[in-house]
Amino acid sequence: MPGMKTSSAIPGRNVPASAASTWRWARRVAVQWLRRRLGLAVRLDTDDRRLLEQCILPYYAARADVRRVLFVGVGWYTEAYEALFAGRRYVTLDMDPRVARHGSRQHHVVGSAVEAGQLFGPGAFDLVVFNGVFGWGLDERADVNAALESFHHVLRPGGELVVGWNDVASRRPYEFSSSEALGHFEPVTLPPLGVAQLQLETDNRHRFEFYRRP
Numbered sequence: 001m002p003g004m005k006t007s008s009a010i011p012g013r014n015v016p017a018s019a020a021s022t023w024r025w026a027r028r029v030a031v032q033w034l035r036r037r038l039g040l041a042v043r044l045d046t047d048d049r050r051l052l053e054q055c056i057l058p059y060y061a062a063r064a065d066v067r068r069v070l071f072v073g074v075g076w077y078t079e080a081y082e083a084l085f086a087g088r089r090y091v092t093l094d095m096d097p098r099v100a101r102h103g104s105r106q107h108h109v110v111g112s113a114v115e116a117g118q119l120f121g122p123g124a125f126d127l128v129v130f131n132g133v134f135g136w137g138l139d140e141r142a143d144v145n146a147a148l149e150s151f152h153h154v155l156r157p158g159g160e161l162v163v164g165w166n167d168v169a170s171r172r173p174y175e176f177s178s179s180e181a182l183g184h185f186e187p188v189t190l191p192p193l194g195v196a197q198l199q200l201e202t203d204n205r206h207r208f209e210f211y212r213r214p
Contacts, residue, residue, distance in 0.1 A: 044077035048164065048206035051198075052131060056162060056208065057084050059192050060127055070125045070154060072113050073133040074102045082106070093119070095137075114143050117150035124154045131164030131208075135171035141179065148181035155213040160188060167205040176209075185211035 060066045061084045068089040071081060079102050082090050092103035095112040103109075111119050113133060128151045138144055151161055165176055176182075187196035190210045198208045 044075075046204070046206075047200055047202045048204065048208075049077065051200070051208070052164065053081075055192050056190065057081060057129075059190065060160075060162075061085050061088075065158075066126045066160075068125045068127070070116070070120070070128045071104070072116070072128065072130045073136075074099050074108070076102050078102060091120075091125075112143075113138060113147035114150060116147065117153035120154045122153055123156040123159075126156060126159050127162070128155055128159070129162045131162060132166075134163070134165040134176055135173055139173040141174055144173075144176070144179050145181040148179060148184065152181070152184040152213055157213055159213050161185060161211040161213070163209040163211065165207055167199065167207045171204070182211070184213065186214055188212040 060069070066088070069085050069091065071078065071090065071092045072094070074092045074094045078092075082092075082104055089106065090104050091107045091109065093109050093111055093113065093116060094100070094103060095110065097110045100108055100110055109119055113130065116128075130147070130151065133147075134144060138147060155161065163176070165171065188210050189196050190208075193208075196210050200206045200208075
């Protein structure tokens with residue numbers, strides 16, 4: 001597909017394949033658990049998260065025109081993201097009240113991505129990050145289209161949408177690119193990557209897509 005490339009350049013695998021790697025995986029889990037217990041920042045050690053944290057989010061955080069961010073879907077591994085956008089308006093949204101403690105200290109909202117257009121005003125954000133939600137609870141085509149409609153509503157003209165999802169059968173309710181509401185957006189090339197879509201050749205086949213509201 002034009003404008004899309006695959007990559008296996010980021011080191012590491014998501015699923016342990018040997019006794020040695022199983023030990024390393026178990027050690028990472030133990031360290032993460034301990035850091036959470038101590039109230040320290042922790043991260044999910046997967047290829048797609050490293051790309052998000054080391055390339056994609058820092059790129060947007062460095063842009064002067066990105067002052068208002070909506071991050072959809074939170075967990076213990078997203079807590080550190082707020083610091084990347086220090087001095088900006090950073091809002092998080094998740095429908096599960098149990099993860100609210102991992103949301104933005106500035107403003108966290110308990111609600112669904114489908115409701116974003118009702119929860120926030122028109123043009124309220126410069127950037128929406130929608131990663132790891134499609135195929136992880138937001139599965140119905142009607143709901144996905146409603147969420148995309150909501151993102152179009154809350155993004156200012158020229159605002160951008162980052163989408164991330166696992167392109168494997170168990171996490172692919174349907175082909176995301178066939179979502180009708182994507183017609184409200186245009187693909188945009190992310191300069192650090194040089195593409196508008198990136199397919200990681202990892203076990204979860206995570207895929208990043210970048211869009212702009214015209």
